[in-house]
Amino acid sequence: MKLLICLAFFFLSAGAEKARFDNYRLYSVSIENQDQYEAMKYLEEHSDSYDFFEPAILNGEAEILVPPHMYAHFDEISQNLKMKTKLVINNYQSLIDEEEAAIRRRKATAFIDWDSYGTLAEINAWLDEMHVRFSTITNIRTVGTSHEGRPIRSFSISRGSGNRAIIIEANIHSREWISSATATYLINELLTSTDPTIQALSANIDWHIITNANPDGYEFSRTNNRNWRKTRAPVSALCFGVDANRNFGYNWLVRDETGSLGASTTPCSDTFAGATSMSEAETLAIESLFTQYGRSTDLFISFHSYGHYLLHPWGHTRNMPPNNATLLSVGVAFRDALRAVDGINYAVGSSNTVLYAASGTTPDHAYGAHGIPLSYTVEMRGNGVYGNFGFVLPPSLIRPNAIEVVAGLKAMINEAKRLGYLGGP
Numbered sequence: 347m348k349l350l351i352c353l354a355f356f357f358l359s360a361g362a363e364k365a366r367f368d369n370y371r372l373y374s375v376s377i378e379n380q381d382q383y384e385a386m387k388y389l390e391e392h393s394d395s396y397d398f399f400e401p402a403i404l405n406g407e408a409e410i411l412v413p414p415h416m417y418a419h420f421d422e423i424s425q426n427l428k429m430k431t432k433l434v435i436n437n438y439q440s441l442i443d444e445e446e447a448a449i450r451r452r453k454a455t456a457f458i459d460w461d462s463y464g465t466l467a468e469i470n471a472w473l474d475e476m477h478v479r480f481s482t483i484t485n486i487r488t489v490g491t492s493h494e495g496r497p498i499r500s501f502s503i504s505r506g507s508g509n510r511a512i513i514i515e516a517n518i519h520s521r522e523w524i525s526s527a528t529a530t531y532l533i534n535e536l537l538t539s540t541d542p543t544i545q546a547l548s549a550n551i552d553w554h555i556i557t558n559a560n561p562d563g564y565e566f567s568r569t570n571n572r573n574w575r576k577t578r579a580p581v582s583a584l585c586f587g588v589d590a591n592r593n594f595g596y597n598w599l600v601r602d603e604t605g606s607l608g609a610s611t612t613p614c615s616d617t618f619a620g621a622t623s624m625s626e627a628e629t630l631a632i633e634s635l636f637t638q639y640g641r642s643t644d645l646f647i648s649f650h651s652y653g654h655y656l657l658h659p660w661g662h663t664r665n666m667p668p669n670n671a672t673l674l675s676v677g678v679a680f681r682d683a684l685r686a687v688d689g690i691n692y693a694v695g696s697s698n699t700v701l702y703a704a705s706g707t708t709p710d711h712a713y714g715a716h717g718i719p720l721s722y723t724v725e726m727r728g729n730g731v732y733g734n735f736g737f738v739l740p741p742s743l744i745r746p747n748a749i750e751v752v753a754g755l756k757a758m759i760n761e762a763k764r765l766g767y768l769g770g771p
C-alpha cells in the first residue's frame with residue numbers, strides 16, 4: 347500500500363515537474379538580408395528548440411533563447427549566414443531562480459506587494475479585498491471562464507454615472523508577468539493614491555481592468571513552464587494553446603501588403619491563431635466586456651512585455667487607420683511622460699510598421715470591430731539600460747516599470763481629454 351501511495355505521488359509530481367532553463371542563452375540577432383530573414387523565419391515556425399522572444403524582422407533584430415544543446419548549431423548557422431549575434435543573457439534560469447526567491451520571501455504577508463509576483467489566487471484575493479474596501483465605487487464581474495474553468499474577472503472603478511470608459515487587458519500572454527503586476531499597481535493607484543493628478547484619473551472616467559486575461563496560461567507559467575505564452579486548450583495531438591492575441595475576429599489571419607500573415611496556422615507555433623476566429627474562451631471573455639462597454643469606451647490598452655513600444659492599429663495591414671494623427675499625438679504624450687521618469691524611450695506608431703505584422707490582435711479588434719477610437723498595445727520593460735531579463739523582469743523592477751507606465755497613462759489621458767475624448771472639452 348505504501349508503495350502504491352509512493353508511486354502515485356511520484357506520478358503526480360512527475361506530471362507537474364517544472365521546466366528548467368539552466369544555461370539557456372538569450373541572443374540578439376541582426377537580420378540584414380533576405381537569406382538570414384528566411385532562415386530565421388523557418389526556425390521560428392518549425393524549431394521546437396529555439397524560442398523567439400522577439401520575432402525575426404528584416405532589417406531588425408530577433409531575440410532568440412538558445413538551449414545548451416543548440417549552442418554548436420547556433421554558432422554554425424550564425425557563421426554560415428554571416429549573422430551578427432550578441433549575447434544578451436547568459437543563464438536564463440538564474441533570473442527565474444531570483445524571481446522565485448522573491449516569491450518565497452513574501453509568503454508570510456500573503457498580499458500583493460509589487461516587490462514580487464503574485465499567484466493568481468493572491469491576485470484574486472487582493473482584488474476581492476480592494477472591492478470590500480472600496481465597495482461603493484468598485485465592482486468585480488466574471489466576464490468568462492477559461493478553458494480549464496478559471497474565472498476571467500474584470501475589476502471596475504466608477505465614481506459617477508454617465509462617464510466615458512477605459513478598458514485595460516493584461517497578461518493575455520502568460521509569461522509576461524510584469525503586465526498583470528502593472529495592472530494591479532494601476533488599480534491600487536486609482537483607489538489609494540493621495541496624488542490629486544492620479545485621483546483625477548478616476549474622478550470622471552470609468553475603468554474596466556482585466557488583470558489576468560489568460561489565467562490558465564499564467565498558472566502554467568508559474569507551475570510548469572516559465573516561458574508559456576498561449577492559452578491551455580488542447581489544439582492538436584501534439585500541442586496545447588492558442589495565441590489569444592491572434593484569435594480576435596477583426597481581419598483574423600489576413601496577409602498584409604508584404605504577404606506576412608501576422609500569425610500562424612501551425613498549432614504548435616507560439617502565434618497559433620486558432621482553428622477559427624474567436625474560438626477561445628479567453629477571447630470570448632474579453633469580447634463580452636467589449637460588447638457590454640465598447641460603446642462607452644474611448645481608450646483600450648493591452649498590457650504586454652517586452653520591448654518599449656506603444657503600438658496603435660493596425661497590426662494586420664501596413665495602411666494607417668483613419669485617425670492616425672490622433673492616435674499618434676496621444677501616443678507621443680505617453681512616450682514623453684514615461685521617458686521623463688527614468689529616461690526609457692518607447693517607440694510609438696502603428697503596430698505593423700513599427701514592430702511587425704500581427705493579425706487578430708485585441709487592439710485591432712477593439713478599434714475595428716467595436717469602434718473604440720484610441721486603441722494601443724504597451725510593450726513594457728524586458729531588456730534595456732536597466733539590464734537584460736527578457737520576460738523574467740526582476741521583482742525589484744516591478745515598481746519602476748509600473749511608475750513610469752502610470753506616468754505615461756496620465757499624460758495620455760490628459761491628451762485624449764484635450765482632443766475631446768474621455769469627457770474632455
Ligand SMILES: [Zn+2]
Nearest residue numbers: 519522650651
Ligand atoms: Zn505579449
